Amino acid sequence: DSSANISEEVEHTITGIEPGAGIAQATDNALDEYENLAGWEHEKSSTAAMLTALGDAIDKEEPIVVTGWSPHYMFAKWDLKYLEDPNGVYGDVENIITIARKGLKDDMPEAYTILDNIHWEPEDMESVMLDAQEMEFEEAAQKWVDDNQDMVDEWTKGVEPVDGESIELVLTPWDTERSSANVAKIVLEQQGYDVTLTPVDPSVVFEAIAAGDADASLAPWMPATHGAFYEKHEGEFEDLGENLTGAKIGLVVPSYMDIDSIEDLEP
Ligand code: PBE
The missing domain is CATH 3.10.105.10 (Dipeptide-binding Protein; Domain 3)
Known part of the structure; x- marks a missing residue:
């Protein structure tokens, strides 16, 4: 999949968690700070709903972009990667x-x-x-x-x-x-x-x-x-x-997705 296709397939949407989470605030900041994320949506719901959506996408080998963090079992259960964050919105460690x-x-x-x-x-x-x-x-x-x-x-x-x-x-x-x-x-x-x-x-x-x-x-x-x-x-x-x-916190995708950085997400 090209990165343009990926962005279309996920409907320019980041699957988030509870609105009160720190990572939710950081993700709203990311939408402001990355020009390529202009027009993207950050869908907030719950951690359980995010994990269900992630699991469903992985079952079908479909793309998905979620807000993720470690320590968490999601990294033991599935093959996932953090997207690089060149603007440092999510910090390092x-x-x-x-x-x-x-x-x-x-x-x-x-x-x-x-x-x-x-x-x-x-x-x-x-x-x-x-x-x-x-x-x-x-x-x-x-x-x-x-x-x-x-x-x-x-x-x-x-x-x-x-x-x-x-x-x-x-x-x-x-x-x-x-x-x-x-x-x-x-x-x-x-x-x-x-x-x-x-x-x-x-x-x-x-x-x-x-x-x-x-x-x-x-x-x-x-x-x-x-x-x-x-x-x-x-x-x-x-x-x-x-x-x-x-x-660590950040944007997380299944490893089979052919992108590495937040900057690979397309408007
Ligand atoms: N978390 C887990 C929380 C703190 C612990 C990263 C989802 C948050 O974002 O506030």
Whole structure:
């Protein structure tokens, strides 16, 4: 297929996910910043709908352009590639960071220390996400904690137990964050905390922490995905640094498609 045919066959449409996602905002920016995407549409719906459309297209070996990210099982399940992004709209490497409300360090130093210490590898997160295909996230996270008690011991080393204090973590509603939040919940519960997990849109993650309505979050993707929210609230929350390095977002296509770059998409 020529790239002109590809663009016509996908009806000049990018298959997106939830409108509140950082990657949705980045994709709207891409439509503005790439002249060749003038006239393209970004169809937002849900992650589940995007994955269904991707799977259907691959079954028929048809072209499709989706908004994709890693870690995600889509790359294990299908042969996919990121389109090159010469304008750098989607950034290069993304890191997932931990943020906390101002005052958490004084109010709950034990939780703060643990949250500050939590750092794992993409393979760890992937193993929770993979198990969660077959069981609840709570169970998949518990399985990971049981298998990785050494790492958990490092995170909690020297931290005193507490007596049922309540702490609320906000997360975004994607598998990556369901995995990290559920692992953090179990680790904090082992320490004696009573943990509530609240899934919200990325914008609300930052609003809730900045307002002090929630205590902490392991959900922000930086610098591209949620950078605009970060900047909007900068100074109103504590940045505890990365909990995972080596994530990525971008436009993703099946490997059989004969294009390599966002610039190969035609008006
Ligand atoms: N994601 C997964 C989210 C963050 C985690 C890349 C789909 C987003 O775009 O906001």
